Amino acid sequence: MxxxxxxxxxxxxxxxxxxxxxxxxxxxxxxxxxxxxxxxxxxxxxxxxxxxxxxxxxxxxxxxxxxxxxxxxxxxxxxxxxxxxxxxxxxxxxxxxxxxxxxxxxxxxxxxxxxxxxxxxxxxxxxxxxxxxxxxxxxxxxxxxxxxxxxxxxxRKESGEMGNFSQELSANFPLTDFPSPYTTGFLSVDPKRSTYLETIRGCKSQCTYCFYPKSSQNLRTLNIEETIKLISSLKEQGAKELVFLDPTFNHRPGFEAFLDAIAEVNSDGQMSMFAELRSEGVTPKLAGKLKKAGFNRIELGMQSVNKETLKRVKRYGDPEKVAEVAKILAGEGIDLLLDLIIGLPGDTPDDVERGIHFFLEHGLGEWVQAFPLSVLPGTAMRKDAEKEGLEYLMTPPYRVIRTPNFTEDQLKESLFLAEDLLDRRLDEFPRSFLCEAIPGGNDRIDLDLDRKSASENKSLVKTPLSRHHSVWFHSEDFETKSDLISDLMRNRLETDPYCTIDFVFKTGKPLSDVFLQRIFKTMTSLPASYLSRALAHREENMQHRMVVLLSNGSSIRKDWVRKHGNNSAFLLYQEQSMKEALSHAEDLGIELPFAYIIGKDFDSKDWNDLKEKADPEAVSFSSRERERQWSLEVLGYGEV
Known part of the structure; x- marks a missing residue:
């Protein structure tokens, strides 16, 4: 077979x-x-x-x-x-x-x-x-x-070339034609993960930047009876959070009756739920039904405050209505995601600023997510990109580079202005993995350049490792071993080029600019990828990162630390105890390097004080137990 x-x-x-x-x-x-x-x-x-x-x-x-x-x-x-x-x-x-x-x-x-x-x-x-x-x-x-x-x-033809796509067959089949993979055994419910499901395919909206209209313009729904049967099955299998992937959740006919049926199945509140809605048609009554059914998070897309832009991209809608509905949902205790796209055709930097102020004036700033436009394959916007004067990356994330109203710098400035007005970073920080090695683990290797031969280190560095791992270099004199280090880094990158890798240099002495620049050049020698492009506007690389870790008690001059504290080429950490980190917690990552805290037996008061005083991204732990606890408890990097 x-x-x-x-x-x-x-x-x-x-x-x-x-x-x-x-x-x-x-x-x-x-x-x-x-x-x-x-x-x-x-x-x-x-x-x-x-x-x-x-x-x-x-x-x-x-x-x-x-x-x-x-x-x-x-x-x-x-x-x-x-x-x-x-x-x-x-x-x-x-x-x-x-x-x-x-x-x-x-x-x-x-x-x-x-x-x-x-x-x-x-x-x-x-x-x-x-x-x-x-x-x-x-x-x-x-x-x-x-x-x-x-x-x-x-x-692919025998010549190796790809042929053209064959005739396109529209997807008009009823969703009942094919059973859910959760019921056929191909997917299992994991209570620690979200459970994804579709009850609608196709979308009545025709937003030009979105793939859904291309996927299917006919709205096909899984009827209420079949959907409730599926949800009941997922609940029995232990689902804790349901994520509805429906393009517009409230576009289905009989939506109120649908919510009532979900509420009956979820009357014990075992499951929380997430979906994306259009604000049109959402009333206080409907918001109450969403809450009763178990929806604790809802996404609403305003996209732009400029009504002419909304018409141009066929989003339509009214920003005032979005704000009204957002406040109704928030009043029910539902958390929100409110979307604002930077770089839509017709918009200007002033429109982005007005959009942020619009949310702030309505008391909705905490839920705003502003992000640059991506000109996605299969969308009407990509088809009309040249006519609209859009320049964009031809590789993921297909981010817009320039529009008739935005230069490349203005796109960046609008994103950073949004962060300044909202007083928070809008994308996630690429956090390094610095935990201690464990026996039999494959997420960290330590290369001793002084005590092991080049062939031993090369053999070690070619070992297949996990999706996210760290490579630690140890030496009393890194400067004289830059050729070997570059060679080892290239071997690691060639073995696992699309893994997330942290290259760590633990040192008690300052490293020269010449050495650092050479290592950074080696690290970035591979072709760019989605992960390395995603935060390129910040000069941050989410794929391959370099970490300089100052050993505990090292006597490196403060002027060297100040000079390299905000270096975009690498992250600077200082190895220290919990007590040392607490003594200057407010300055970590600002006036001082990030803290790499050794040990794991911390007083609960010290732990809570560190949570309160320090930038959470400026603290990492040698202990896996503590790093995991910090990631989930403080940074909120959990699933359910």
């Missing part, structure tokens, strides 16, 4: 202990479509690779794991955040298992995304929703039949 392994790589989190939110719903849905119903494909066995594997393993380890059984087929779900790593994984699987056919799909895979289509390593690209055509495709592949009559695909 032939096998297909379906894989979804996670959103790379900002911290080792942050949740990935990885729920391979698409993979599970495709697997279900193959093995259910009258046309069950009995000659193919589907497997969804568990998030516990994809979230933990690094590039080399994961590709070896998948390729080791030499599956006939591998399918990869491509999203904004995992596209480049998925394509790298495809190439590595091909190297290790040349006969395996690689399929890619997801919102990134479209005829208007040349970045994807020019890549190699995969055999077939599938666009749009696929449950209705996937069985047909896989039947043809298993039976080695021609692919010429299969809709929504492009495949």
């Amino acid at each position: 032939a096998r297909i392994k379906l894989i979804q790589l996670p959103v790379p989190p900002p911290s080792y202990y942050a949740a990935t939110g990885n729920v391979p719903l698409a993979a599970g849905s495709l697997a279900s479509s193959l093995e259910q119903g009258e046309g069950k494909l009995k000659s193919l066995r589907a497997e969804v690779v568990s998030p516990e594997i994809t979230d933990r393993m690094g590039d080399e380890e994961l590709s070896s794991h998948v390729a080791s059984s030499e599956p006939e087929f591998v399918g990869l779900s491509l999203y904004l955040w995992n596209t480049e790593r998925s394509l790298h994984l495809a190439k590595e699987i091909k190297k290790k298992s040349p006969k395996t056919k690689i399929l890619i799909g997801g919102p990134e895979v479209n005829h208007d995304n040349p970045f994807i289509l020019k890549e190699t390593g995969y055999d077939i690209a599938v666009s749009g929703e696929a449950e209705h055509s996937f069985r047909k495709l896989m039947t043809a592949l298993v039976e080695k039949s021609p692919l010429t009559d299969i809709e929504n695909i492009a495949y």
Whole structure:
């Protein structure tokens, strides 16, 4: 029997202990479509690779794991955040298992995304929703039949070139045609993770920046009876938080009755829920029903305060209505996410500033998330980008670079102005992983440059490691070993290029600018990726980071510390005890380096004092137990 392994790589989190939110719903849905119903494909066995594997393993380890059984087929779900790593994984699987056919799909895979289509390593690209055509495709592949009559695909020719996409088949099938993967066994509920589900596909709104109208313009809903049956099943399986992926949750017919039915199932309040709404039609009565049903978080998209811009991007709506509904929901005790997009066609820097002030004046500033426009594949905005005068990255995150009303600098300035007005950072800080090594672990390696030979260190650095790991360099004189260090770093980067890696230099002496610049150049020598581009406007790299750790009691001059305290090339930490960190907690990360606190047996009062006084991102721990506690308890990096 032939096998297909379906894989979804996670959103790379900002911290080792942050949740990935990885729920391979698409993979599970495709697997279900193959093995259910009258046309069950009995000659193919589907497997969804568990998030516990994809979230933990690094590039080399994961590709070896998948390729080791030499599956006939591998399918990869491509999203904004995992596209480049998925394509790298495809190439590595091909190297290790040349006969395996690689399929890619997801919102990134479209005829208007040349970045994807020019890549190699995969055999077939599938666009749009696929449950209705996937069985047909896989039947043809298993039976080695021609692919010429299969809709929504492009495949690689014998010459190695990708052909054009075949005829597009609209996804108009009822959602009841294919069972939920939670009921077929391809996805299991993990109470520690959110549980994702769809009860609507398609969207009545036609926002030009959004993929949903392209995916399906017809609103297809899972009826109330079937949805309640699914929710009841998820509850029985232990679900704690339901995340509805419906494009606009309150667009379904009979919405009030739907909420009443959910409230009945969730009368004990076992589950909390999240969804995205349009403000139109939300009344105080409806807000009360949302709360009663268990919704503790709601997202509302204002997008712009400029009504002409809202018309231009076919969002429409009224900012005043958004604010009114936001206050009604907040009055019910529901937390909010309020969206403002920077760089929409028609908007100016003044509109962004007015938008932030608008939220502040309505007392809603704490919930605002402002972010730059991404010109996504498959959207009307990408189709009209040239006409609109939009320049954007051709690679993820496809962020707008310039518009007729925004220069590149003005886009950055608007983002930083929003942060100044809201008095907080709007994106997550790339937190280094500095915890102590554990026996048998594969998330930290220590390279002793003085006591081990170059070949020993090179062998160690080529070991497959976890998705996020640290590489520690130890030496009494780093300056004389820069050639060796650069060589070792390149070997590590080549082994796991898309892993999140912290390169740590523990020193009791100041490091020269020449050395630091050379190491930074080596670290950034690989081609850029989504993670390295996401915070490029801050000169921060979420993929590969360099850390200089000053050893406890080191006598490095204060002028060197001051000079390098805000260096964008690396993070500066000082090893210290909890008592030492508390003695100057307010200055950590400002006048003083970040604190790397050794030990784990802290007085509860000291712990609480540190939480109150220090910037939480300016504190890290050698203890895994304490680092995890800080990440979850103080930084809020949990799932449920």
